[in-house]
Amino acid sequence: MSTLVLDNGANFAKIGYSHEKVSVIPNGQFRSKTSRLKTFTASQLDEIKDPSGLFYILPFQKGYLVNWDVQRKVWDHLFGKDMFKVDFADTNIVITEPYFNFSSIQDTMNEILFEEYQFQSALRINAGSLSAHQYFHENNSELCCIVVDSSFSFTHIVPYCRGRKMKEDRVYTEVRALAPVEYQVSVVLPQNPICYPWEGGKLLAENPDFEEMVVTREDYEENGHYVCEEKFDI
Structure with a gap:
């Protein structure tokens, strides 16, 4: 079972498998004055030849994740075949969230991680x-x-x-x-x-007690958001 560590920052996502090195990737989408009809996501920013007229579309506002459409597209890109090729059936995730995060944001994140992507287990934690x-x-x-x-x-x-x-x-x-x-x-x-x-998340994923820290998809399907509220100290 692999563990993907994602420090999901408002500006950059720091991501990598716990047995590999970290990658620092913009967490957002971008449009350029010279390429108005095309949207660039995350690492595709490097494809923009003229960065002088960039428009940023960020998933975070005032420190909280509010634009889930943009965040999904970034995660789809990061988890997809061009980046980390995540096999959700055989992958755990350690993901960060802000202090004092709103319960509605936490619930949405639970649903996306377990119900849409179907990670095998998840640990939400502060950076x-x-x-x-x-x-x-x-x-x-x-x-x-x-x-x-x-x-x-x-x-x-x-x-x-x-x-x-x-x-x-x-x-x-x-x-x-x-x-x-x-x-x-x-x-x-x-x-x-x-x-x-991220380095702390990588280290945590190798902890012998890691399995006791996470919520599994089976636990989530049986108990819903309640088990995440009980498990994660945010």
């Missing part, structure tokens, strides 16, 4: 959680970190302790109790920040 997972893997002696996720639409600053998101009113008490009196604070900028969450 910041994947970054924290990658950070703790690279720095296994660290107890806590703060992820500054500065992306196309939002900047979120989220504390994690042992890989878990922490609420603001608990941060000082718990970090103070865990850290030595002479603790030091460091700021780490990953070598490739834009792909850091």
